[in-house]
Amino acid sequence: MPRDSATPPLNSLGFAKPEAETRVLVAMSGGVDSSVVAAQLAEEGYDVIGITLQLYDHGAALAKKGACCAGQDIHDARRVAERIGFPHYVLDYENTFRDAVIEEFADSYLAGATPVPCIRCNERVKFRDLLETARDLDADCMATGHYIQRKTGPNGAELHCAADPARDQSYFLFSTTPEQLDYLRFPLGHLPNKDATRALATKYGLPVADKPDSQDICFVPEGNYASVIEKLRPGAAEPGEIVHADGRVLGRHDGVIHYTIGQRRGLGIGGLSEPLYVVRLDVDSHRVIVGPKEMLSTRTVPVREVNWLGDAPMTSRPEWEIAVKVRSTRPPRAAVLRPLSDTEAEVELLTPEEGVSPGQACVFYETGGSRVLGGGWIWRGR
Known part of the structure; x- marks a missing residue:
């Protein structure tokens, strides 16, 4: 059926209206990825608003004077907004971040688990509270610099791995709900590699074009978990x-x-x-x-707090043939998913994995494809 000539074509964000009338909130961390997203959307003519969350203070977290990494990131995001010419705001989310992410991180670690706070931050802060802020600002959608793809399928928005497997962040975004996915956009997910992102940063003249990628959890500099736990839980x-x-x-x-x-x-x-x-x-x-090493091999992985992104309900079948990741750095491996309820399941790894730890995520993928089917939290070993 031909499109009504009075209906404008969909813009690059999927809205049937001009870019200038499409408001998009960009979550800006101060790094090159989110900066490129903001600059690109602004160049395309969208009504861009940049938001940076002040999540923590290194000085307070580590009882160390003079630490300013969080402040530097905020400064970098502000400089990008000034360079491109769109409004930028900083929101104080320190209390929210501490209550929703850091406290659970400390408690989980003390309980012998290996937590992944970046997932909780996306789930409980960025894609919940910040997303609500975007709606309050009448934004049509929220865009981030994550390397993951959102595609429109026959049943609505789907989550897919990034085009570049080396940059794929699907492991950290498995808990994105279908409702959140409808509202989110990930403009970098289709890029072939990080060099392409930096080339765009240079093209837009961004002051962060050569800024190194962050390798650590934001409140755990140099990967020293124990020192942070000792500060948060004296006597631990x-x-x-x-x-x-x-x-x-x-x-x-x-x-x-x-x-x-x-x-x-x-x-x-x-x-x-x-x-x-x-x-x-x-x-x-x-x-x-x-x-000995053979004691680390695990075949059965119990998961809970499952977020399911498949088209049919997870419990509509007794088992699903899928692929799973039990660590962010490992490739997906063949597995069978057996639902126990809407939010709990048992995963059988067809090839045993080593070092499966409570507190880590087990992320589900379609077999032989790029679609993310959800995931859950590993909660006890067997």
Whole structure:
């Protein structure tokens, strides 16, 4: 059926109106990715509003004077907005971020889990509270610099992996709900690589074009989890024993918070004939349990807080043949998903994986395709 000549064509964000009448809120972190998104949309003529969230203060988090990384990122986002010429606002979300992300991170870590706070931040802060702010500002949609693709399928918006597997951030966005996905846009997901993003930053003359990528969790500089936990939970580093799975006491440690499942180096129990790995953390007895590598292999992964993005309800079948990631850095592996309820399931890995840890996410993908079907949180080992 021909389009009514009076109906304007869809713009690049999917709205049937001119770009100048389409308001888009861009979540700006101060890095090159979100800066390029804002600049590109502004150049295309959209009504762009930049928002940067002040989530934490390194000085307060680490009891260290002079730390200003959060402040520098805000400054960089503001400079980009001034360079391109669109309004930019900074919102103080420190209390929200602490309550929704940092406190749970500390508690989960102390309970022997390996949490992924970046997922909780997307779920509870950026895609919930900030998204509501976007609606309050009458924005038609919210755009971010994440490397993931939103595609329109026969049943609505779908979440797909980024075109560049090396930059794909689908693991960190599995908890995006269908309602949020309707409102979100990810303009960088189709780019072939990060060089293409930096080339756009140079094209737009952005002051952050050469800014290095952030490698650490924002409130855990240099990846030192234990030091942050000790600041947040004084006295958390209770000493205890390092025990072999067969019961032998091999040494002492300064706190289970210094260890993670699968760790081999830095155990302080040298001189043994076999390589040993952390296979379990017994928080209640302050014990670090170590054993041979084969003890890390896991085939059955229980998950809860499942967010399902498939077309049919997850419980409409007794099992699904899918692919899953149990770590962000690992490729998807073949698995069978068996729903237990709308929000709980059991995942059977067809090939056992090592180092599957409570607190990590298990993300679901369609077999042989790019679509993200959701995921859940690993909550106990077997």
